[in-house]
Amino acid sequence: MRILSGIQPSGTLHIGNYFGAIQKIVESQEKGDLFAFLASYHALTTVKDKELLEKNIFEAAVNFLSVGIDPEKCTFWAQHHVKEVLELYWLLSNHTSMGLLERAHSYKDKVAKGIIANHGLFSYPVLMAADILLYDSNIVPVGKDQMQHVEITRDIANSFNNHYKTDIFVLPESKVDENVATVPGTDGAKMSKSYGNTIDMFGTKKRIKKQVMGIVTDSKELNEPKEWENCNIYKLCELFMNEEELKELQERYATPGEGYGHFKLTLLDKINEYFAPYQEKREHFIANPKEVHEILAYGASKASKVASEKMRVLRDLVGLI
Numbered sequence: 001m002r003i004l005s006g007i008q009p010s011g012t013l014h015i016g017n018y019f020g021a022i023q024k025i026v027e028s029q030e031k032g033d034l035f036a037f038l039a040s041y042h043a044l045t046t047v048k049d050k051e052l053l054e055k056n057i058f059e060a061a062v063n064f065l066s067v068g069i070d071p072e073k074c075t076f077w078a079q080h081h082v083k084e085v086l087e088l089y090w091l092l093s094n095h096t097s098m099g100l101l102e103r104a105h106s107y108k109d110k111v112a113k114g115i116i117a118n119h120g121l122f123s124y125p126v127l128m129a130a131d132i133l134l135y136d137s138n139i140v141p142v143g144k145d146q147m148q149h150v151e152i153t154r155d156i157a158n159s160f161n162n163h164y165k166t167d168i169f170v171l172p173e174s175k176v177d178e179n180v181a182t183v184p185g186t187d188g189a190k191m192s193k194s195y196g197n198t199i200d201m202f203g204t205k206k207r208i209k210k211q212v213m214g215i216v217t218d219s220k221e222l223n224e225p226k227e228w229e230n231c232n233i234y235k236l237c238e239l240f241m242n243e244e245e246l247k248e249l250q251e252r253y254a255t256p257g258e259g260y261g262h263f264k265l266t267l268l269d270k271i272n273e274y275f276a277p278y279q280e281k282r283e284h285f286i287a288n289p290k291e292v293h294e295i296l297a298y299g300a301s302k303a304s305k306v307a308s309e310k311m312r313v314l315r316d317l318v319g320l321i
Helices: 015-030 050-066 084-093 098-102 105-112 124-134 144-164 205-213 232-237 243-254 260-287 289-318
Strands: 002-007 033-038 075-078 139-141 173-175
Touching (some): 015 033, 015 050, 105 124, 124 144, 144 173, 232 260
Parallel strands (some): 002 139
């Protein structure tokens, strides 16, 4: 079973990214044949700065290697290192109706948010379809907002297969993990960079402490017992503590004498402890960029073998001899 995950190179990661998606991607290495790529072509729809894009791609590679992506257990590469995806994108474009793309929710949402409409943004689902179909992907883990793109991929694949009377394209299935953690931000809303309520995975200790100490709470005094059930600090502690530790924390909430500042420092210690091994690996990769580029090149060579063979068959099928 081949699992495909596209990873946006979008700069700084926060703990919501980790528990909401990254952890699951890393775990999938043990469950199937994982193909994980940095979506560098897709990033061009929003990033038009050369230095920033290069930085984001490198940092995304470093971050994912640091949290456990293993180039021997999966195929891990940068999208733009395998050019066949653009050739397939064009073949698929000729079997994609305008109406199909006009119904895409993501395009409408982005334009509504002020992102300038262009062809790249409009045809984004076709490139995503090429990503998926090029590698005979069986499972595509996505958030609910991306499910439609997998359905579009299936529609395009069916159109192509029916036209050429073939089963050349595997029809992928989207996988939405209903149990995936919705990580609260420092204000209690879903953690998101757009809300400015994040806690970094790999920030400086000073920055992370500032973010944690900024968690919104009620105004109960030191000498008052506190409720843990709806407390933002406690909800974040649930990500890092076992059942026994959480029970002890509940008792601390119920016992007068400690303020929310004490609970925030407990959470801070847990965050630093949890991500310390990843931080150490990250520092190694940051100091050895050649190793990172070699890993991406190795992954691209594995992905290219699959892609080049698929395109050889497709060119013959459509008449590009």
